[in-house]
Amino acid sequence: MSQFFQYLLNGLSTGSIYALVALGYTMVYGIIKLINFAHGDIIMVGAFVALGSTSILVKLGLPPVLCVIITMVATGALGFLTEKLAYKPLRKAKRITALITAIAISFLLENLFAIRFSSRDKTSPTIFELGSFKIGNIDIQWKLVIIISILVISTSALTLFVNRTRMGKAMKAVSENPDAASLMGINVDTTISTTFIIGAALAGLASVMYVIYYSSFNNMLGSSLGIKAFVAAVLGGIGLIPGAVLGGLTIGVIENMVAAYIDPKWIDIITFSILIFILLVKPSGILGKNTKEKV
């Protein structure tokens, strides 16, 4: 039984990473109805930034935790740049065009990093030196606690931001109807850029979580993590913040259970089957509402 709780806890922490990534997908999809394929690769870039910045911070004698800020700023900037350079010119274009561009950006980042840093595994930087503690006979690592609490804090902050601030309300308005929003005096461009920046900064946070949790990463981190996070977003209901969290945690737990009780080889196939299943049964996700295109 204690074994089971151990797996559950691991599942919740990987799930927290997925959830944070899924939030980025969901926000961008919510506002411009684009699956930002490059989102996963922004996390990959973030992991590299975290690696680089930690070593610099250590050299400077500063606490390595500061790499969180550096990473978030870097990924936020990257998100901003991709939006401005690649997606903005295509805002009025067909969806397929924007989608192909997103795929291309993802591919570009993966391959640029493969050339610059090779595609071999990198060892994750040490950000915290933390052990574990025990509750009953369950061994709980501190890093898991930290990861899960980062998710809780960031999700609550994001929810507050979207519901309470002016910018958050502008986001909601733009996602409903950009034309009407701009008539109401909302600067649509700024709003979309902000969404991208927030999504990408969350991705930066996710990459720090990733390097805390996993001992190594490489330039392909984005595509596998990206797909799973996307499945999570769809599972929970794309466009919804609680949906992303619910979906992420569910996928994380299922994955760890599969790895523990069946065989880790089947993780990807099972994730994919979940996606197909949910899209068949309820395409709008667990928390989403079904809508039909208006005639």
Next chain:
Amino acid sequence: MTFKKLLMKKYSRRVVNLISCILLISMVTLITPNISKAFTTIMITICINVLVAVSLNISAGSMGEVVLGQAGFMAIGAYSSGLFCKYVPMNNMFLEYLICIVVAAVIAGLVGFVVGIPCLRLRGDYLAIVTLGFGEAIRCLIENLDKITGGPSGLTSLPRLLNSSNRALGGYGAVLIAITTTVVCVGCIYSFMTSRYGRAILSIREDAIAAEAAGIPVTRYKVMAFTISAMFAGIGGAMFAHTIGSIYPSNFNLSKSIDYLVMVVFGGLGSYTGSILSATILSYLTIRLTNLAAWRLVIYSLALILVMIFHPKGLFGIKEFSMTNAILIVPGKIKLLFTKAQDAKNNKKETIIETEEVEETENNKMEAEDEEAKEAEALEEDNMNNGGKSDGK
């Protein structure tokens, strides 16, 4: 004028197309000094890539859905062909190849059908992800079912008919068989896509709700297009297996699927001649620039982004290139361009007209085979001559 009329006759169109094909092939053969091993490899790779790119164009171009799992269907084709060869050994290599192609087509088609039914109810971007996931899942499955497929170490020592080292036919025969297979398959795809089915599939891309209201069973036709696309990708996979002789799951990864997407996008989503041309050029470049292999994908993706932003129509847009039309229209257009350029010079105007002209020429490269185009052309020709609208009859 009489020459033009002669060219516009239904059958002379086919003759022109045939002659230009023969000319093209003989040109290629003449340029290359001898049937070397490298040449064989290039030609066969081009054939395979053309076929798979054209098959992807059915779903990505004509149906308008981004499919990121084309390599997955190739993998199914390759492995079903490979396994067939392994378990049913035959003496006649050519017969074996034919059977393998049929087996690959049937199995890949079946998988496409089964995957298509649930997936095609989804909207575009979801479908892209699902097909991406599917492609990866197929690869994982092949890796994990190592008792049957050999896992990551692959299926090796398969018969290699499409290889210069084959005992039966040699390099020249191999190239000929590959070309024939591709031409027959592409021909079938093209005539299918210009039939009522193709028209219905195009109408779904344009407006699914209107298509449904015009009596098109949208889901059924989408599944049909997807299945056919998978079938021919499967044939491409079987050809691949027969070329290399050993297949590994890593041959069919995501970057392979993206390669094909790039080819289709560059050629123009929806244009079959465009896919053929860009698949040929890109495969040739890929093989020739092996020392740039690492940068290739970077260049591809950058080019893809630029094409999407600045010229999303690709080479031909949704239009087809046709030799007859080229003969009929291009000289006139060039003349027109020339006179306009001169006018522009006289009037000290800038080159805006010229860009307009280029676009118009693109519009003129229409499909050649049937009456429809003939009429279109009559109209266009009149437009060209009179500069105004005229009766189409």
Next chain:
Amino acid sequence: MENKYQGLEPLLRVDNLSINFGGLKAVDNVSLKVYPGEIVGLIGPNGAGKTTVFNLLTGVYEPSEGSITIDGKEMPKKIKPHEVVKLGLARTFQNIRLFKQLTVLENVMVAFNQEMKTNIFQSALRTRKFYKEEEYYKNKALEILSIFDLAIYASEQAQNLPYGKQRKLEIARAMATNPKVLLLDEPAAGMNPTETHELMEMIEYIRKNYKIAILLIEHDMSLVMNICEYITVLEYGAPIAAGSPEEIANNQRVIQAYLGSED
């Protein structure tokens, strides 16, 4: 007026049609009869549920109550839009929905698909039958296009047609499905008076020569009053009046619905 169709079977018959969206009754107990060769108008203020009636008729929505009968055959409740076409019901859309990048001819040819018989293999291998059928339907399509004065645009892309002609092409496409009942959703929307006049003549022509039932939604009152023989008025999903154009024009309830009551 009513006597003209006495004893005839209506081609389209709608009985007590209703649909609920959540708690809202978008269409409430609507009944209609359209006889062969008759033009019936469906009018009402914006949001009265007119297009929803069309969507119910064409299988886009499933009605909560009521029945639809086409030429004596009752339409099953659960039916897909493309199957409705086979029963003989064709429609146009309020916001034009053409196959923009296809040619005018192809737009009409698509509608013949349900009649065409060549199978996949005949198409892929281009048998003689394939060519014959294509030729036959191409001529048929040109015939229909010439009714709408569109034949000269046959090889133009649909998106390049002027607005009024796009509307006509949509009707031509609907006619190509060989319907018994034609549903026109605001056919004159966005047309200038000349175009509207042409359209009216065309609808008259179709009615005379094809003997089909036409049901149309329209805001252009001159058109409705001129060509409709019978008009049903909806407000908040429910029918509030029905009758000849004269009756409707003088109906207090209708005037109120359009202009608001004076209190």
